Amino acid sequence: MQEIAEAKSLTLADVAIRLTGRTLLAVSATILPGEVLTIMGPSGSGKSTLLAFAGGFLDPAFEVSGRILVGAEDLTQVPANRRHAGILFQDPMLFPHLSVGGNIAFAIPPAVKGHKARRALAEAALEEVGLGGFFDRDPETLSGGQKARVALQRLLVSAPRFLLLDEPFSKLDAALRQQTRELVFSKAKAAGLPTILVTHDSADAQAAGGRVIEVGSEEEA
Structure with a gap:
């Protein structure tokens, strides 16, 4: 498993994602090794789309500007299989x-x-x-x-060099959800991995313990 000494920060540099001319979200942030940045908002607010951009598998239907970097290395044009992103979805798959x-x-x-x-x-x-x-x-x-x-x-x-968490706790019952949150966040911190969590659940954001960026609104969902 990845050693803490190898970990580097993850930067979203002036990232803006648009669909049919409408801006879904605009984010700039640097996530330090072991830190969790939570992107919080309702369905349709572009949260998972941001993860797709970071992971390198954004649907070409979306327009995007800005860059993603690990340390000083620009990954924006790097293929998904060479970014070494660790991704957890709602289903274990x-x-x-x-x-x-x-x-x-x-x-x-x-x-x-x-x-x-x-x-x-x-x-x-x-x-x-x-x-x-x-x-x-x-x-x-x-x-x-x-x-x-x-x-x-x-x-x-x-x-992995960084983690992308796409509401990975949402299908677990309440007791398992809290237990799994604690496990995931403690492992990410121990490995020194910068992490982006997207969720609509404020309890996820609270458990993550890091900065929270809110996107979208219920009216836009």
Whole structure:
């Protein structure tokens, strides 16, 4: 997993996103290693679109200006597969044809050679979140909270440079939601990863503990 010493800040430099001539949002911010920036607003306010821009997979129907940088490196024109963004969505999106451990091993960088070494790393990642011994389990046998933990560890073993969180807690029940929030934010901080969270839930923003930028309005949703 990524070491804190490797972490760099993430900067959204004068980013503006438009659709059919209407500006959805305009954001400028620098997110320090281990910091969470929350973008909060209703559906249709451009929150997920901002993550798509940061991740490098923005639909060409949108117009965008501004830049995204990691440290001093400009990623604006860098393909998505070379940005090393770690992304969590509302659904865990585990691969059904792979075991629980296989899902995590899939994300381990190619620099880790050999089946034994890759399995050991995946097993250690599962152990970290209370899922020791789950390597050979079918993902469909897991609870919602367990799937969320596997998705998080799969993301972290991929050695991301920054995290993009697209309402990843919204489909969990109240108790699991708080537990998963704490896990995700503590892991991001420990790894020194700058993080952007988009949500419409003020409890998510409070748990994140960082700056909040509000976009859109209920009338615009």
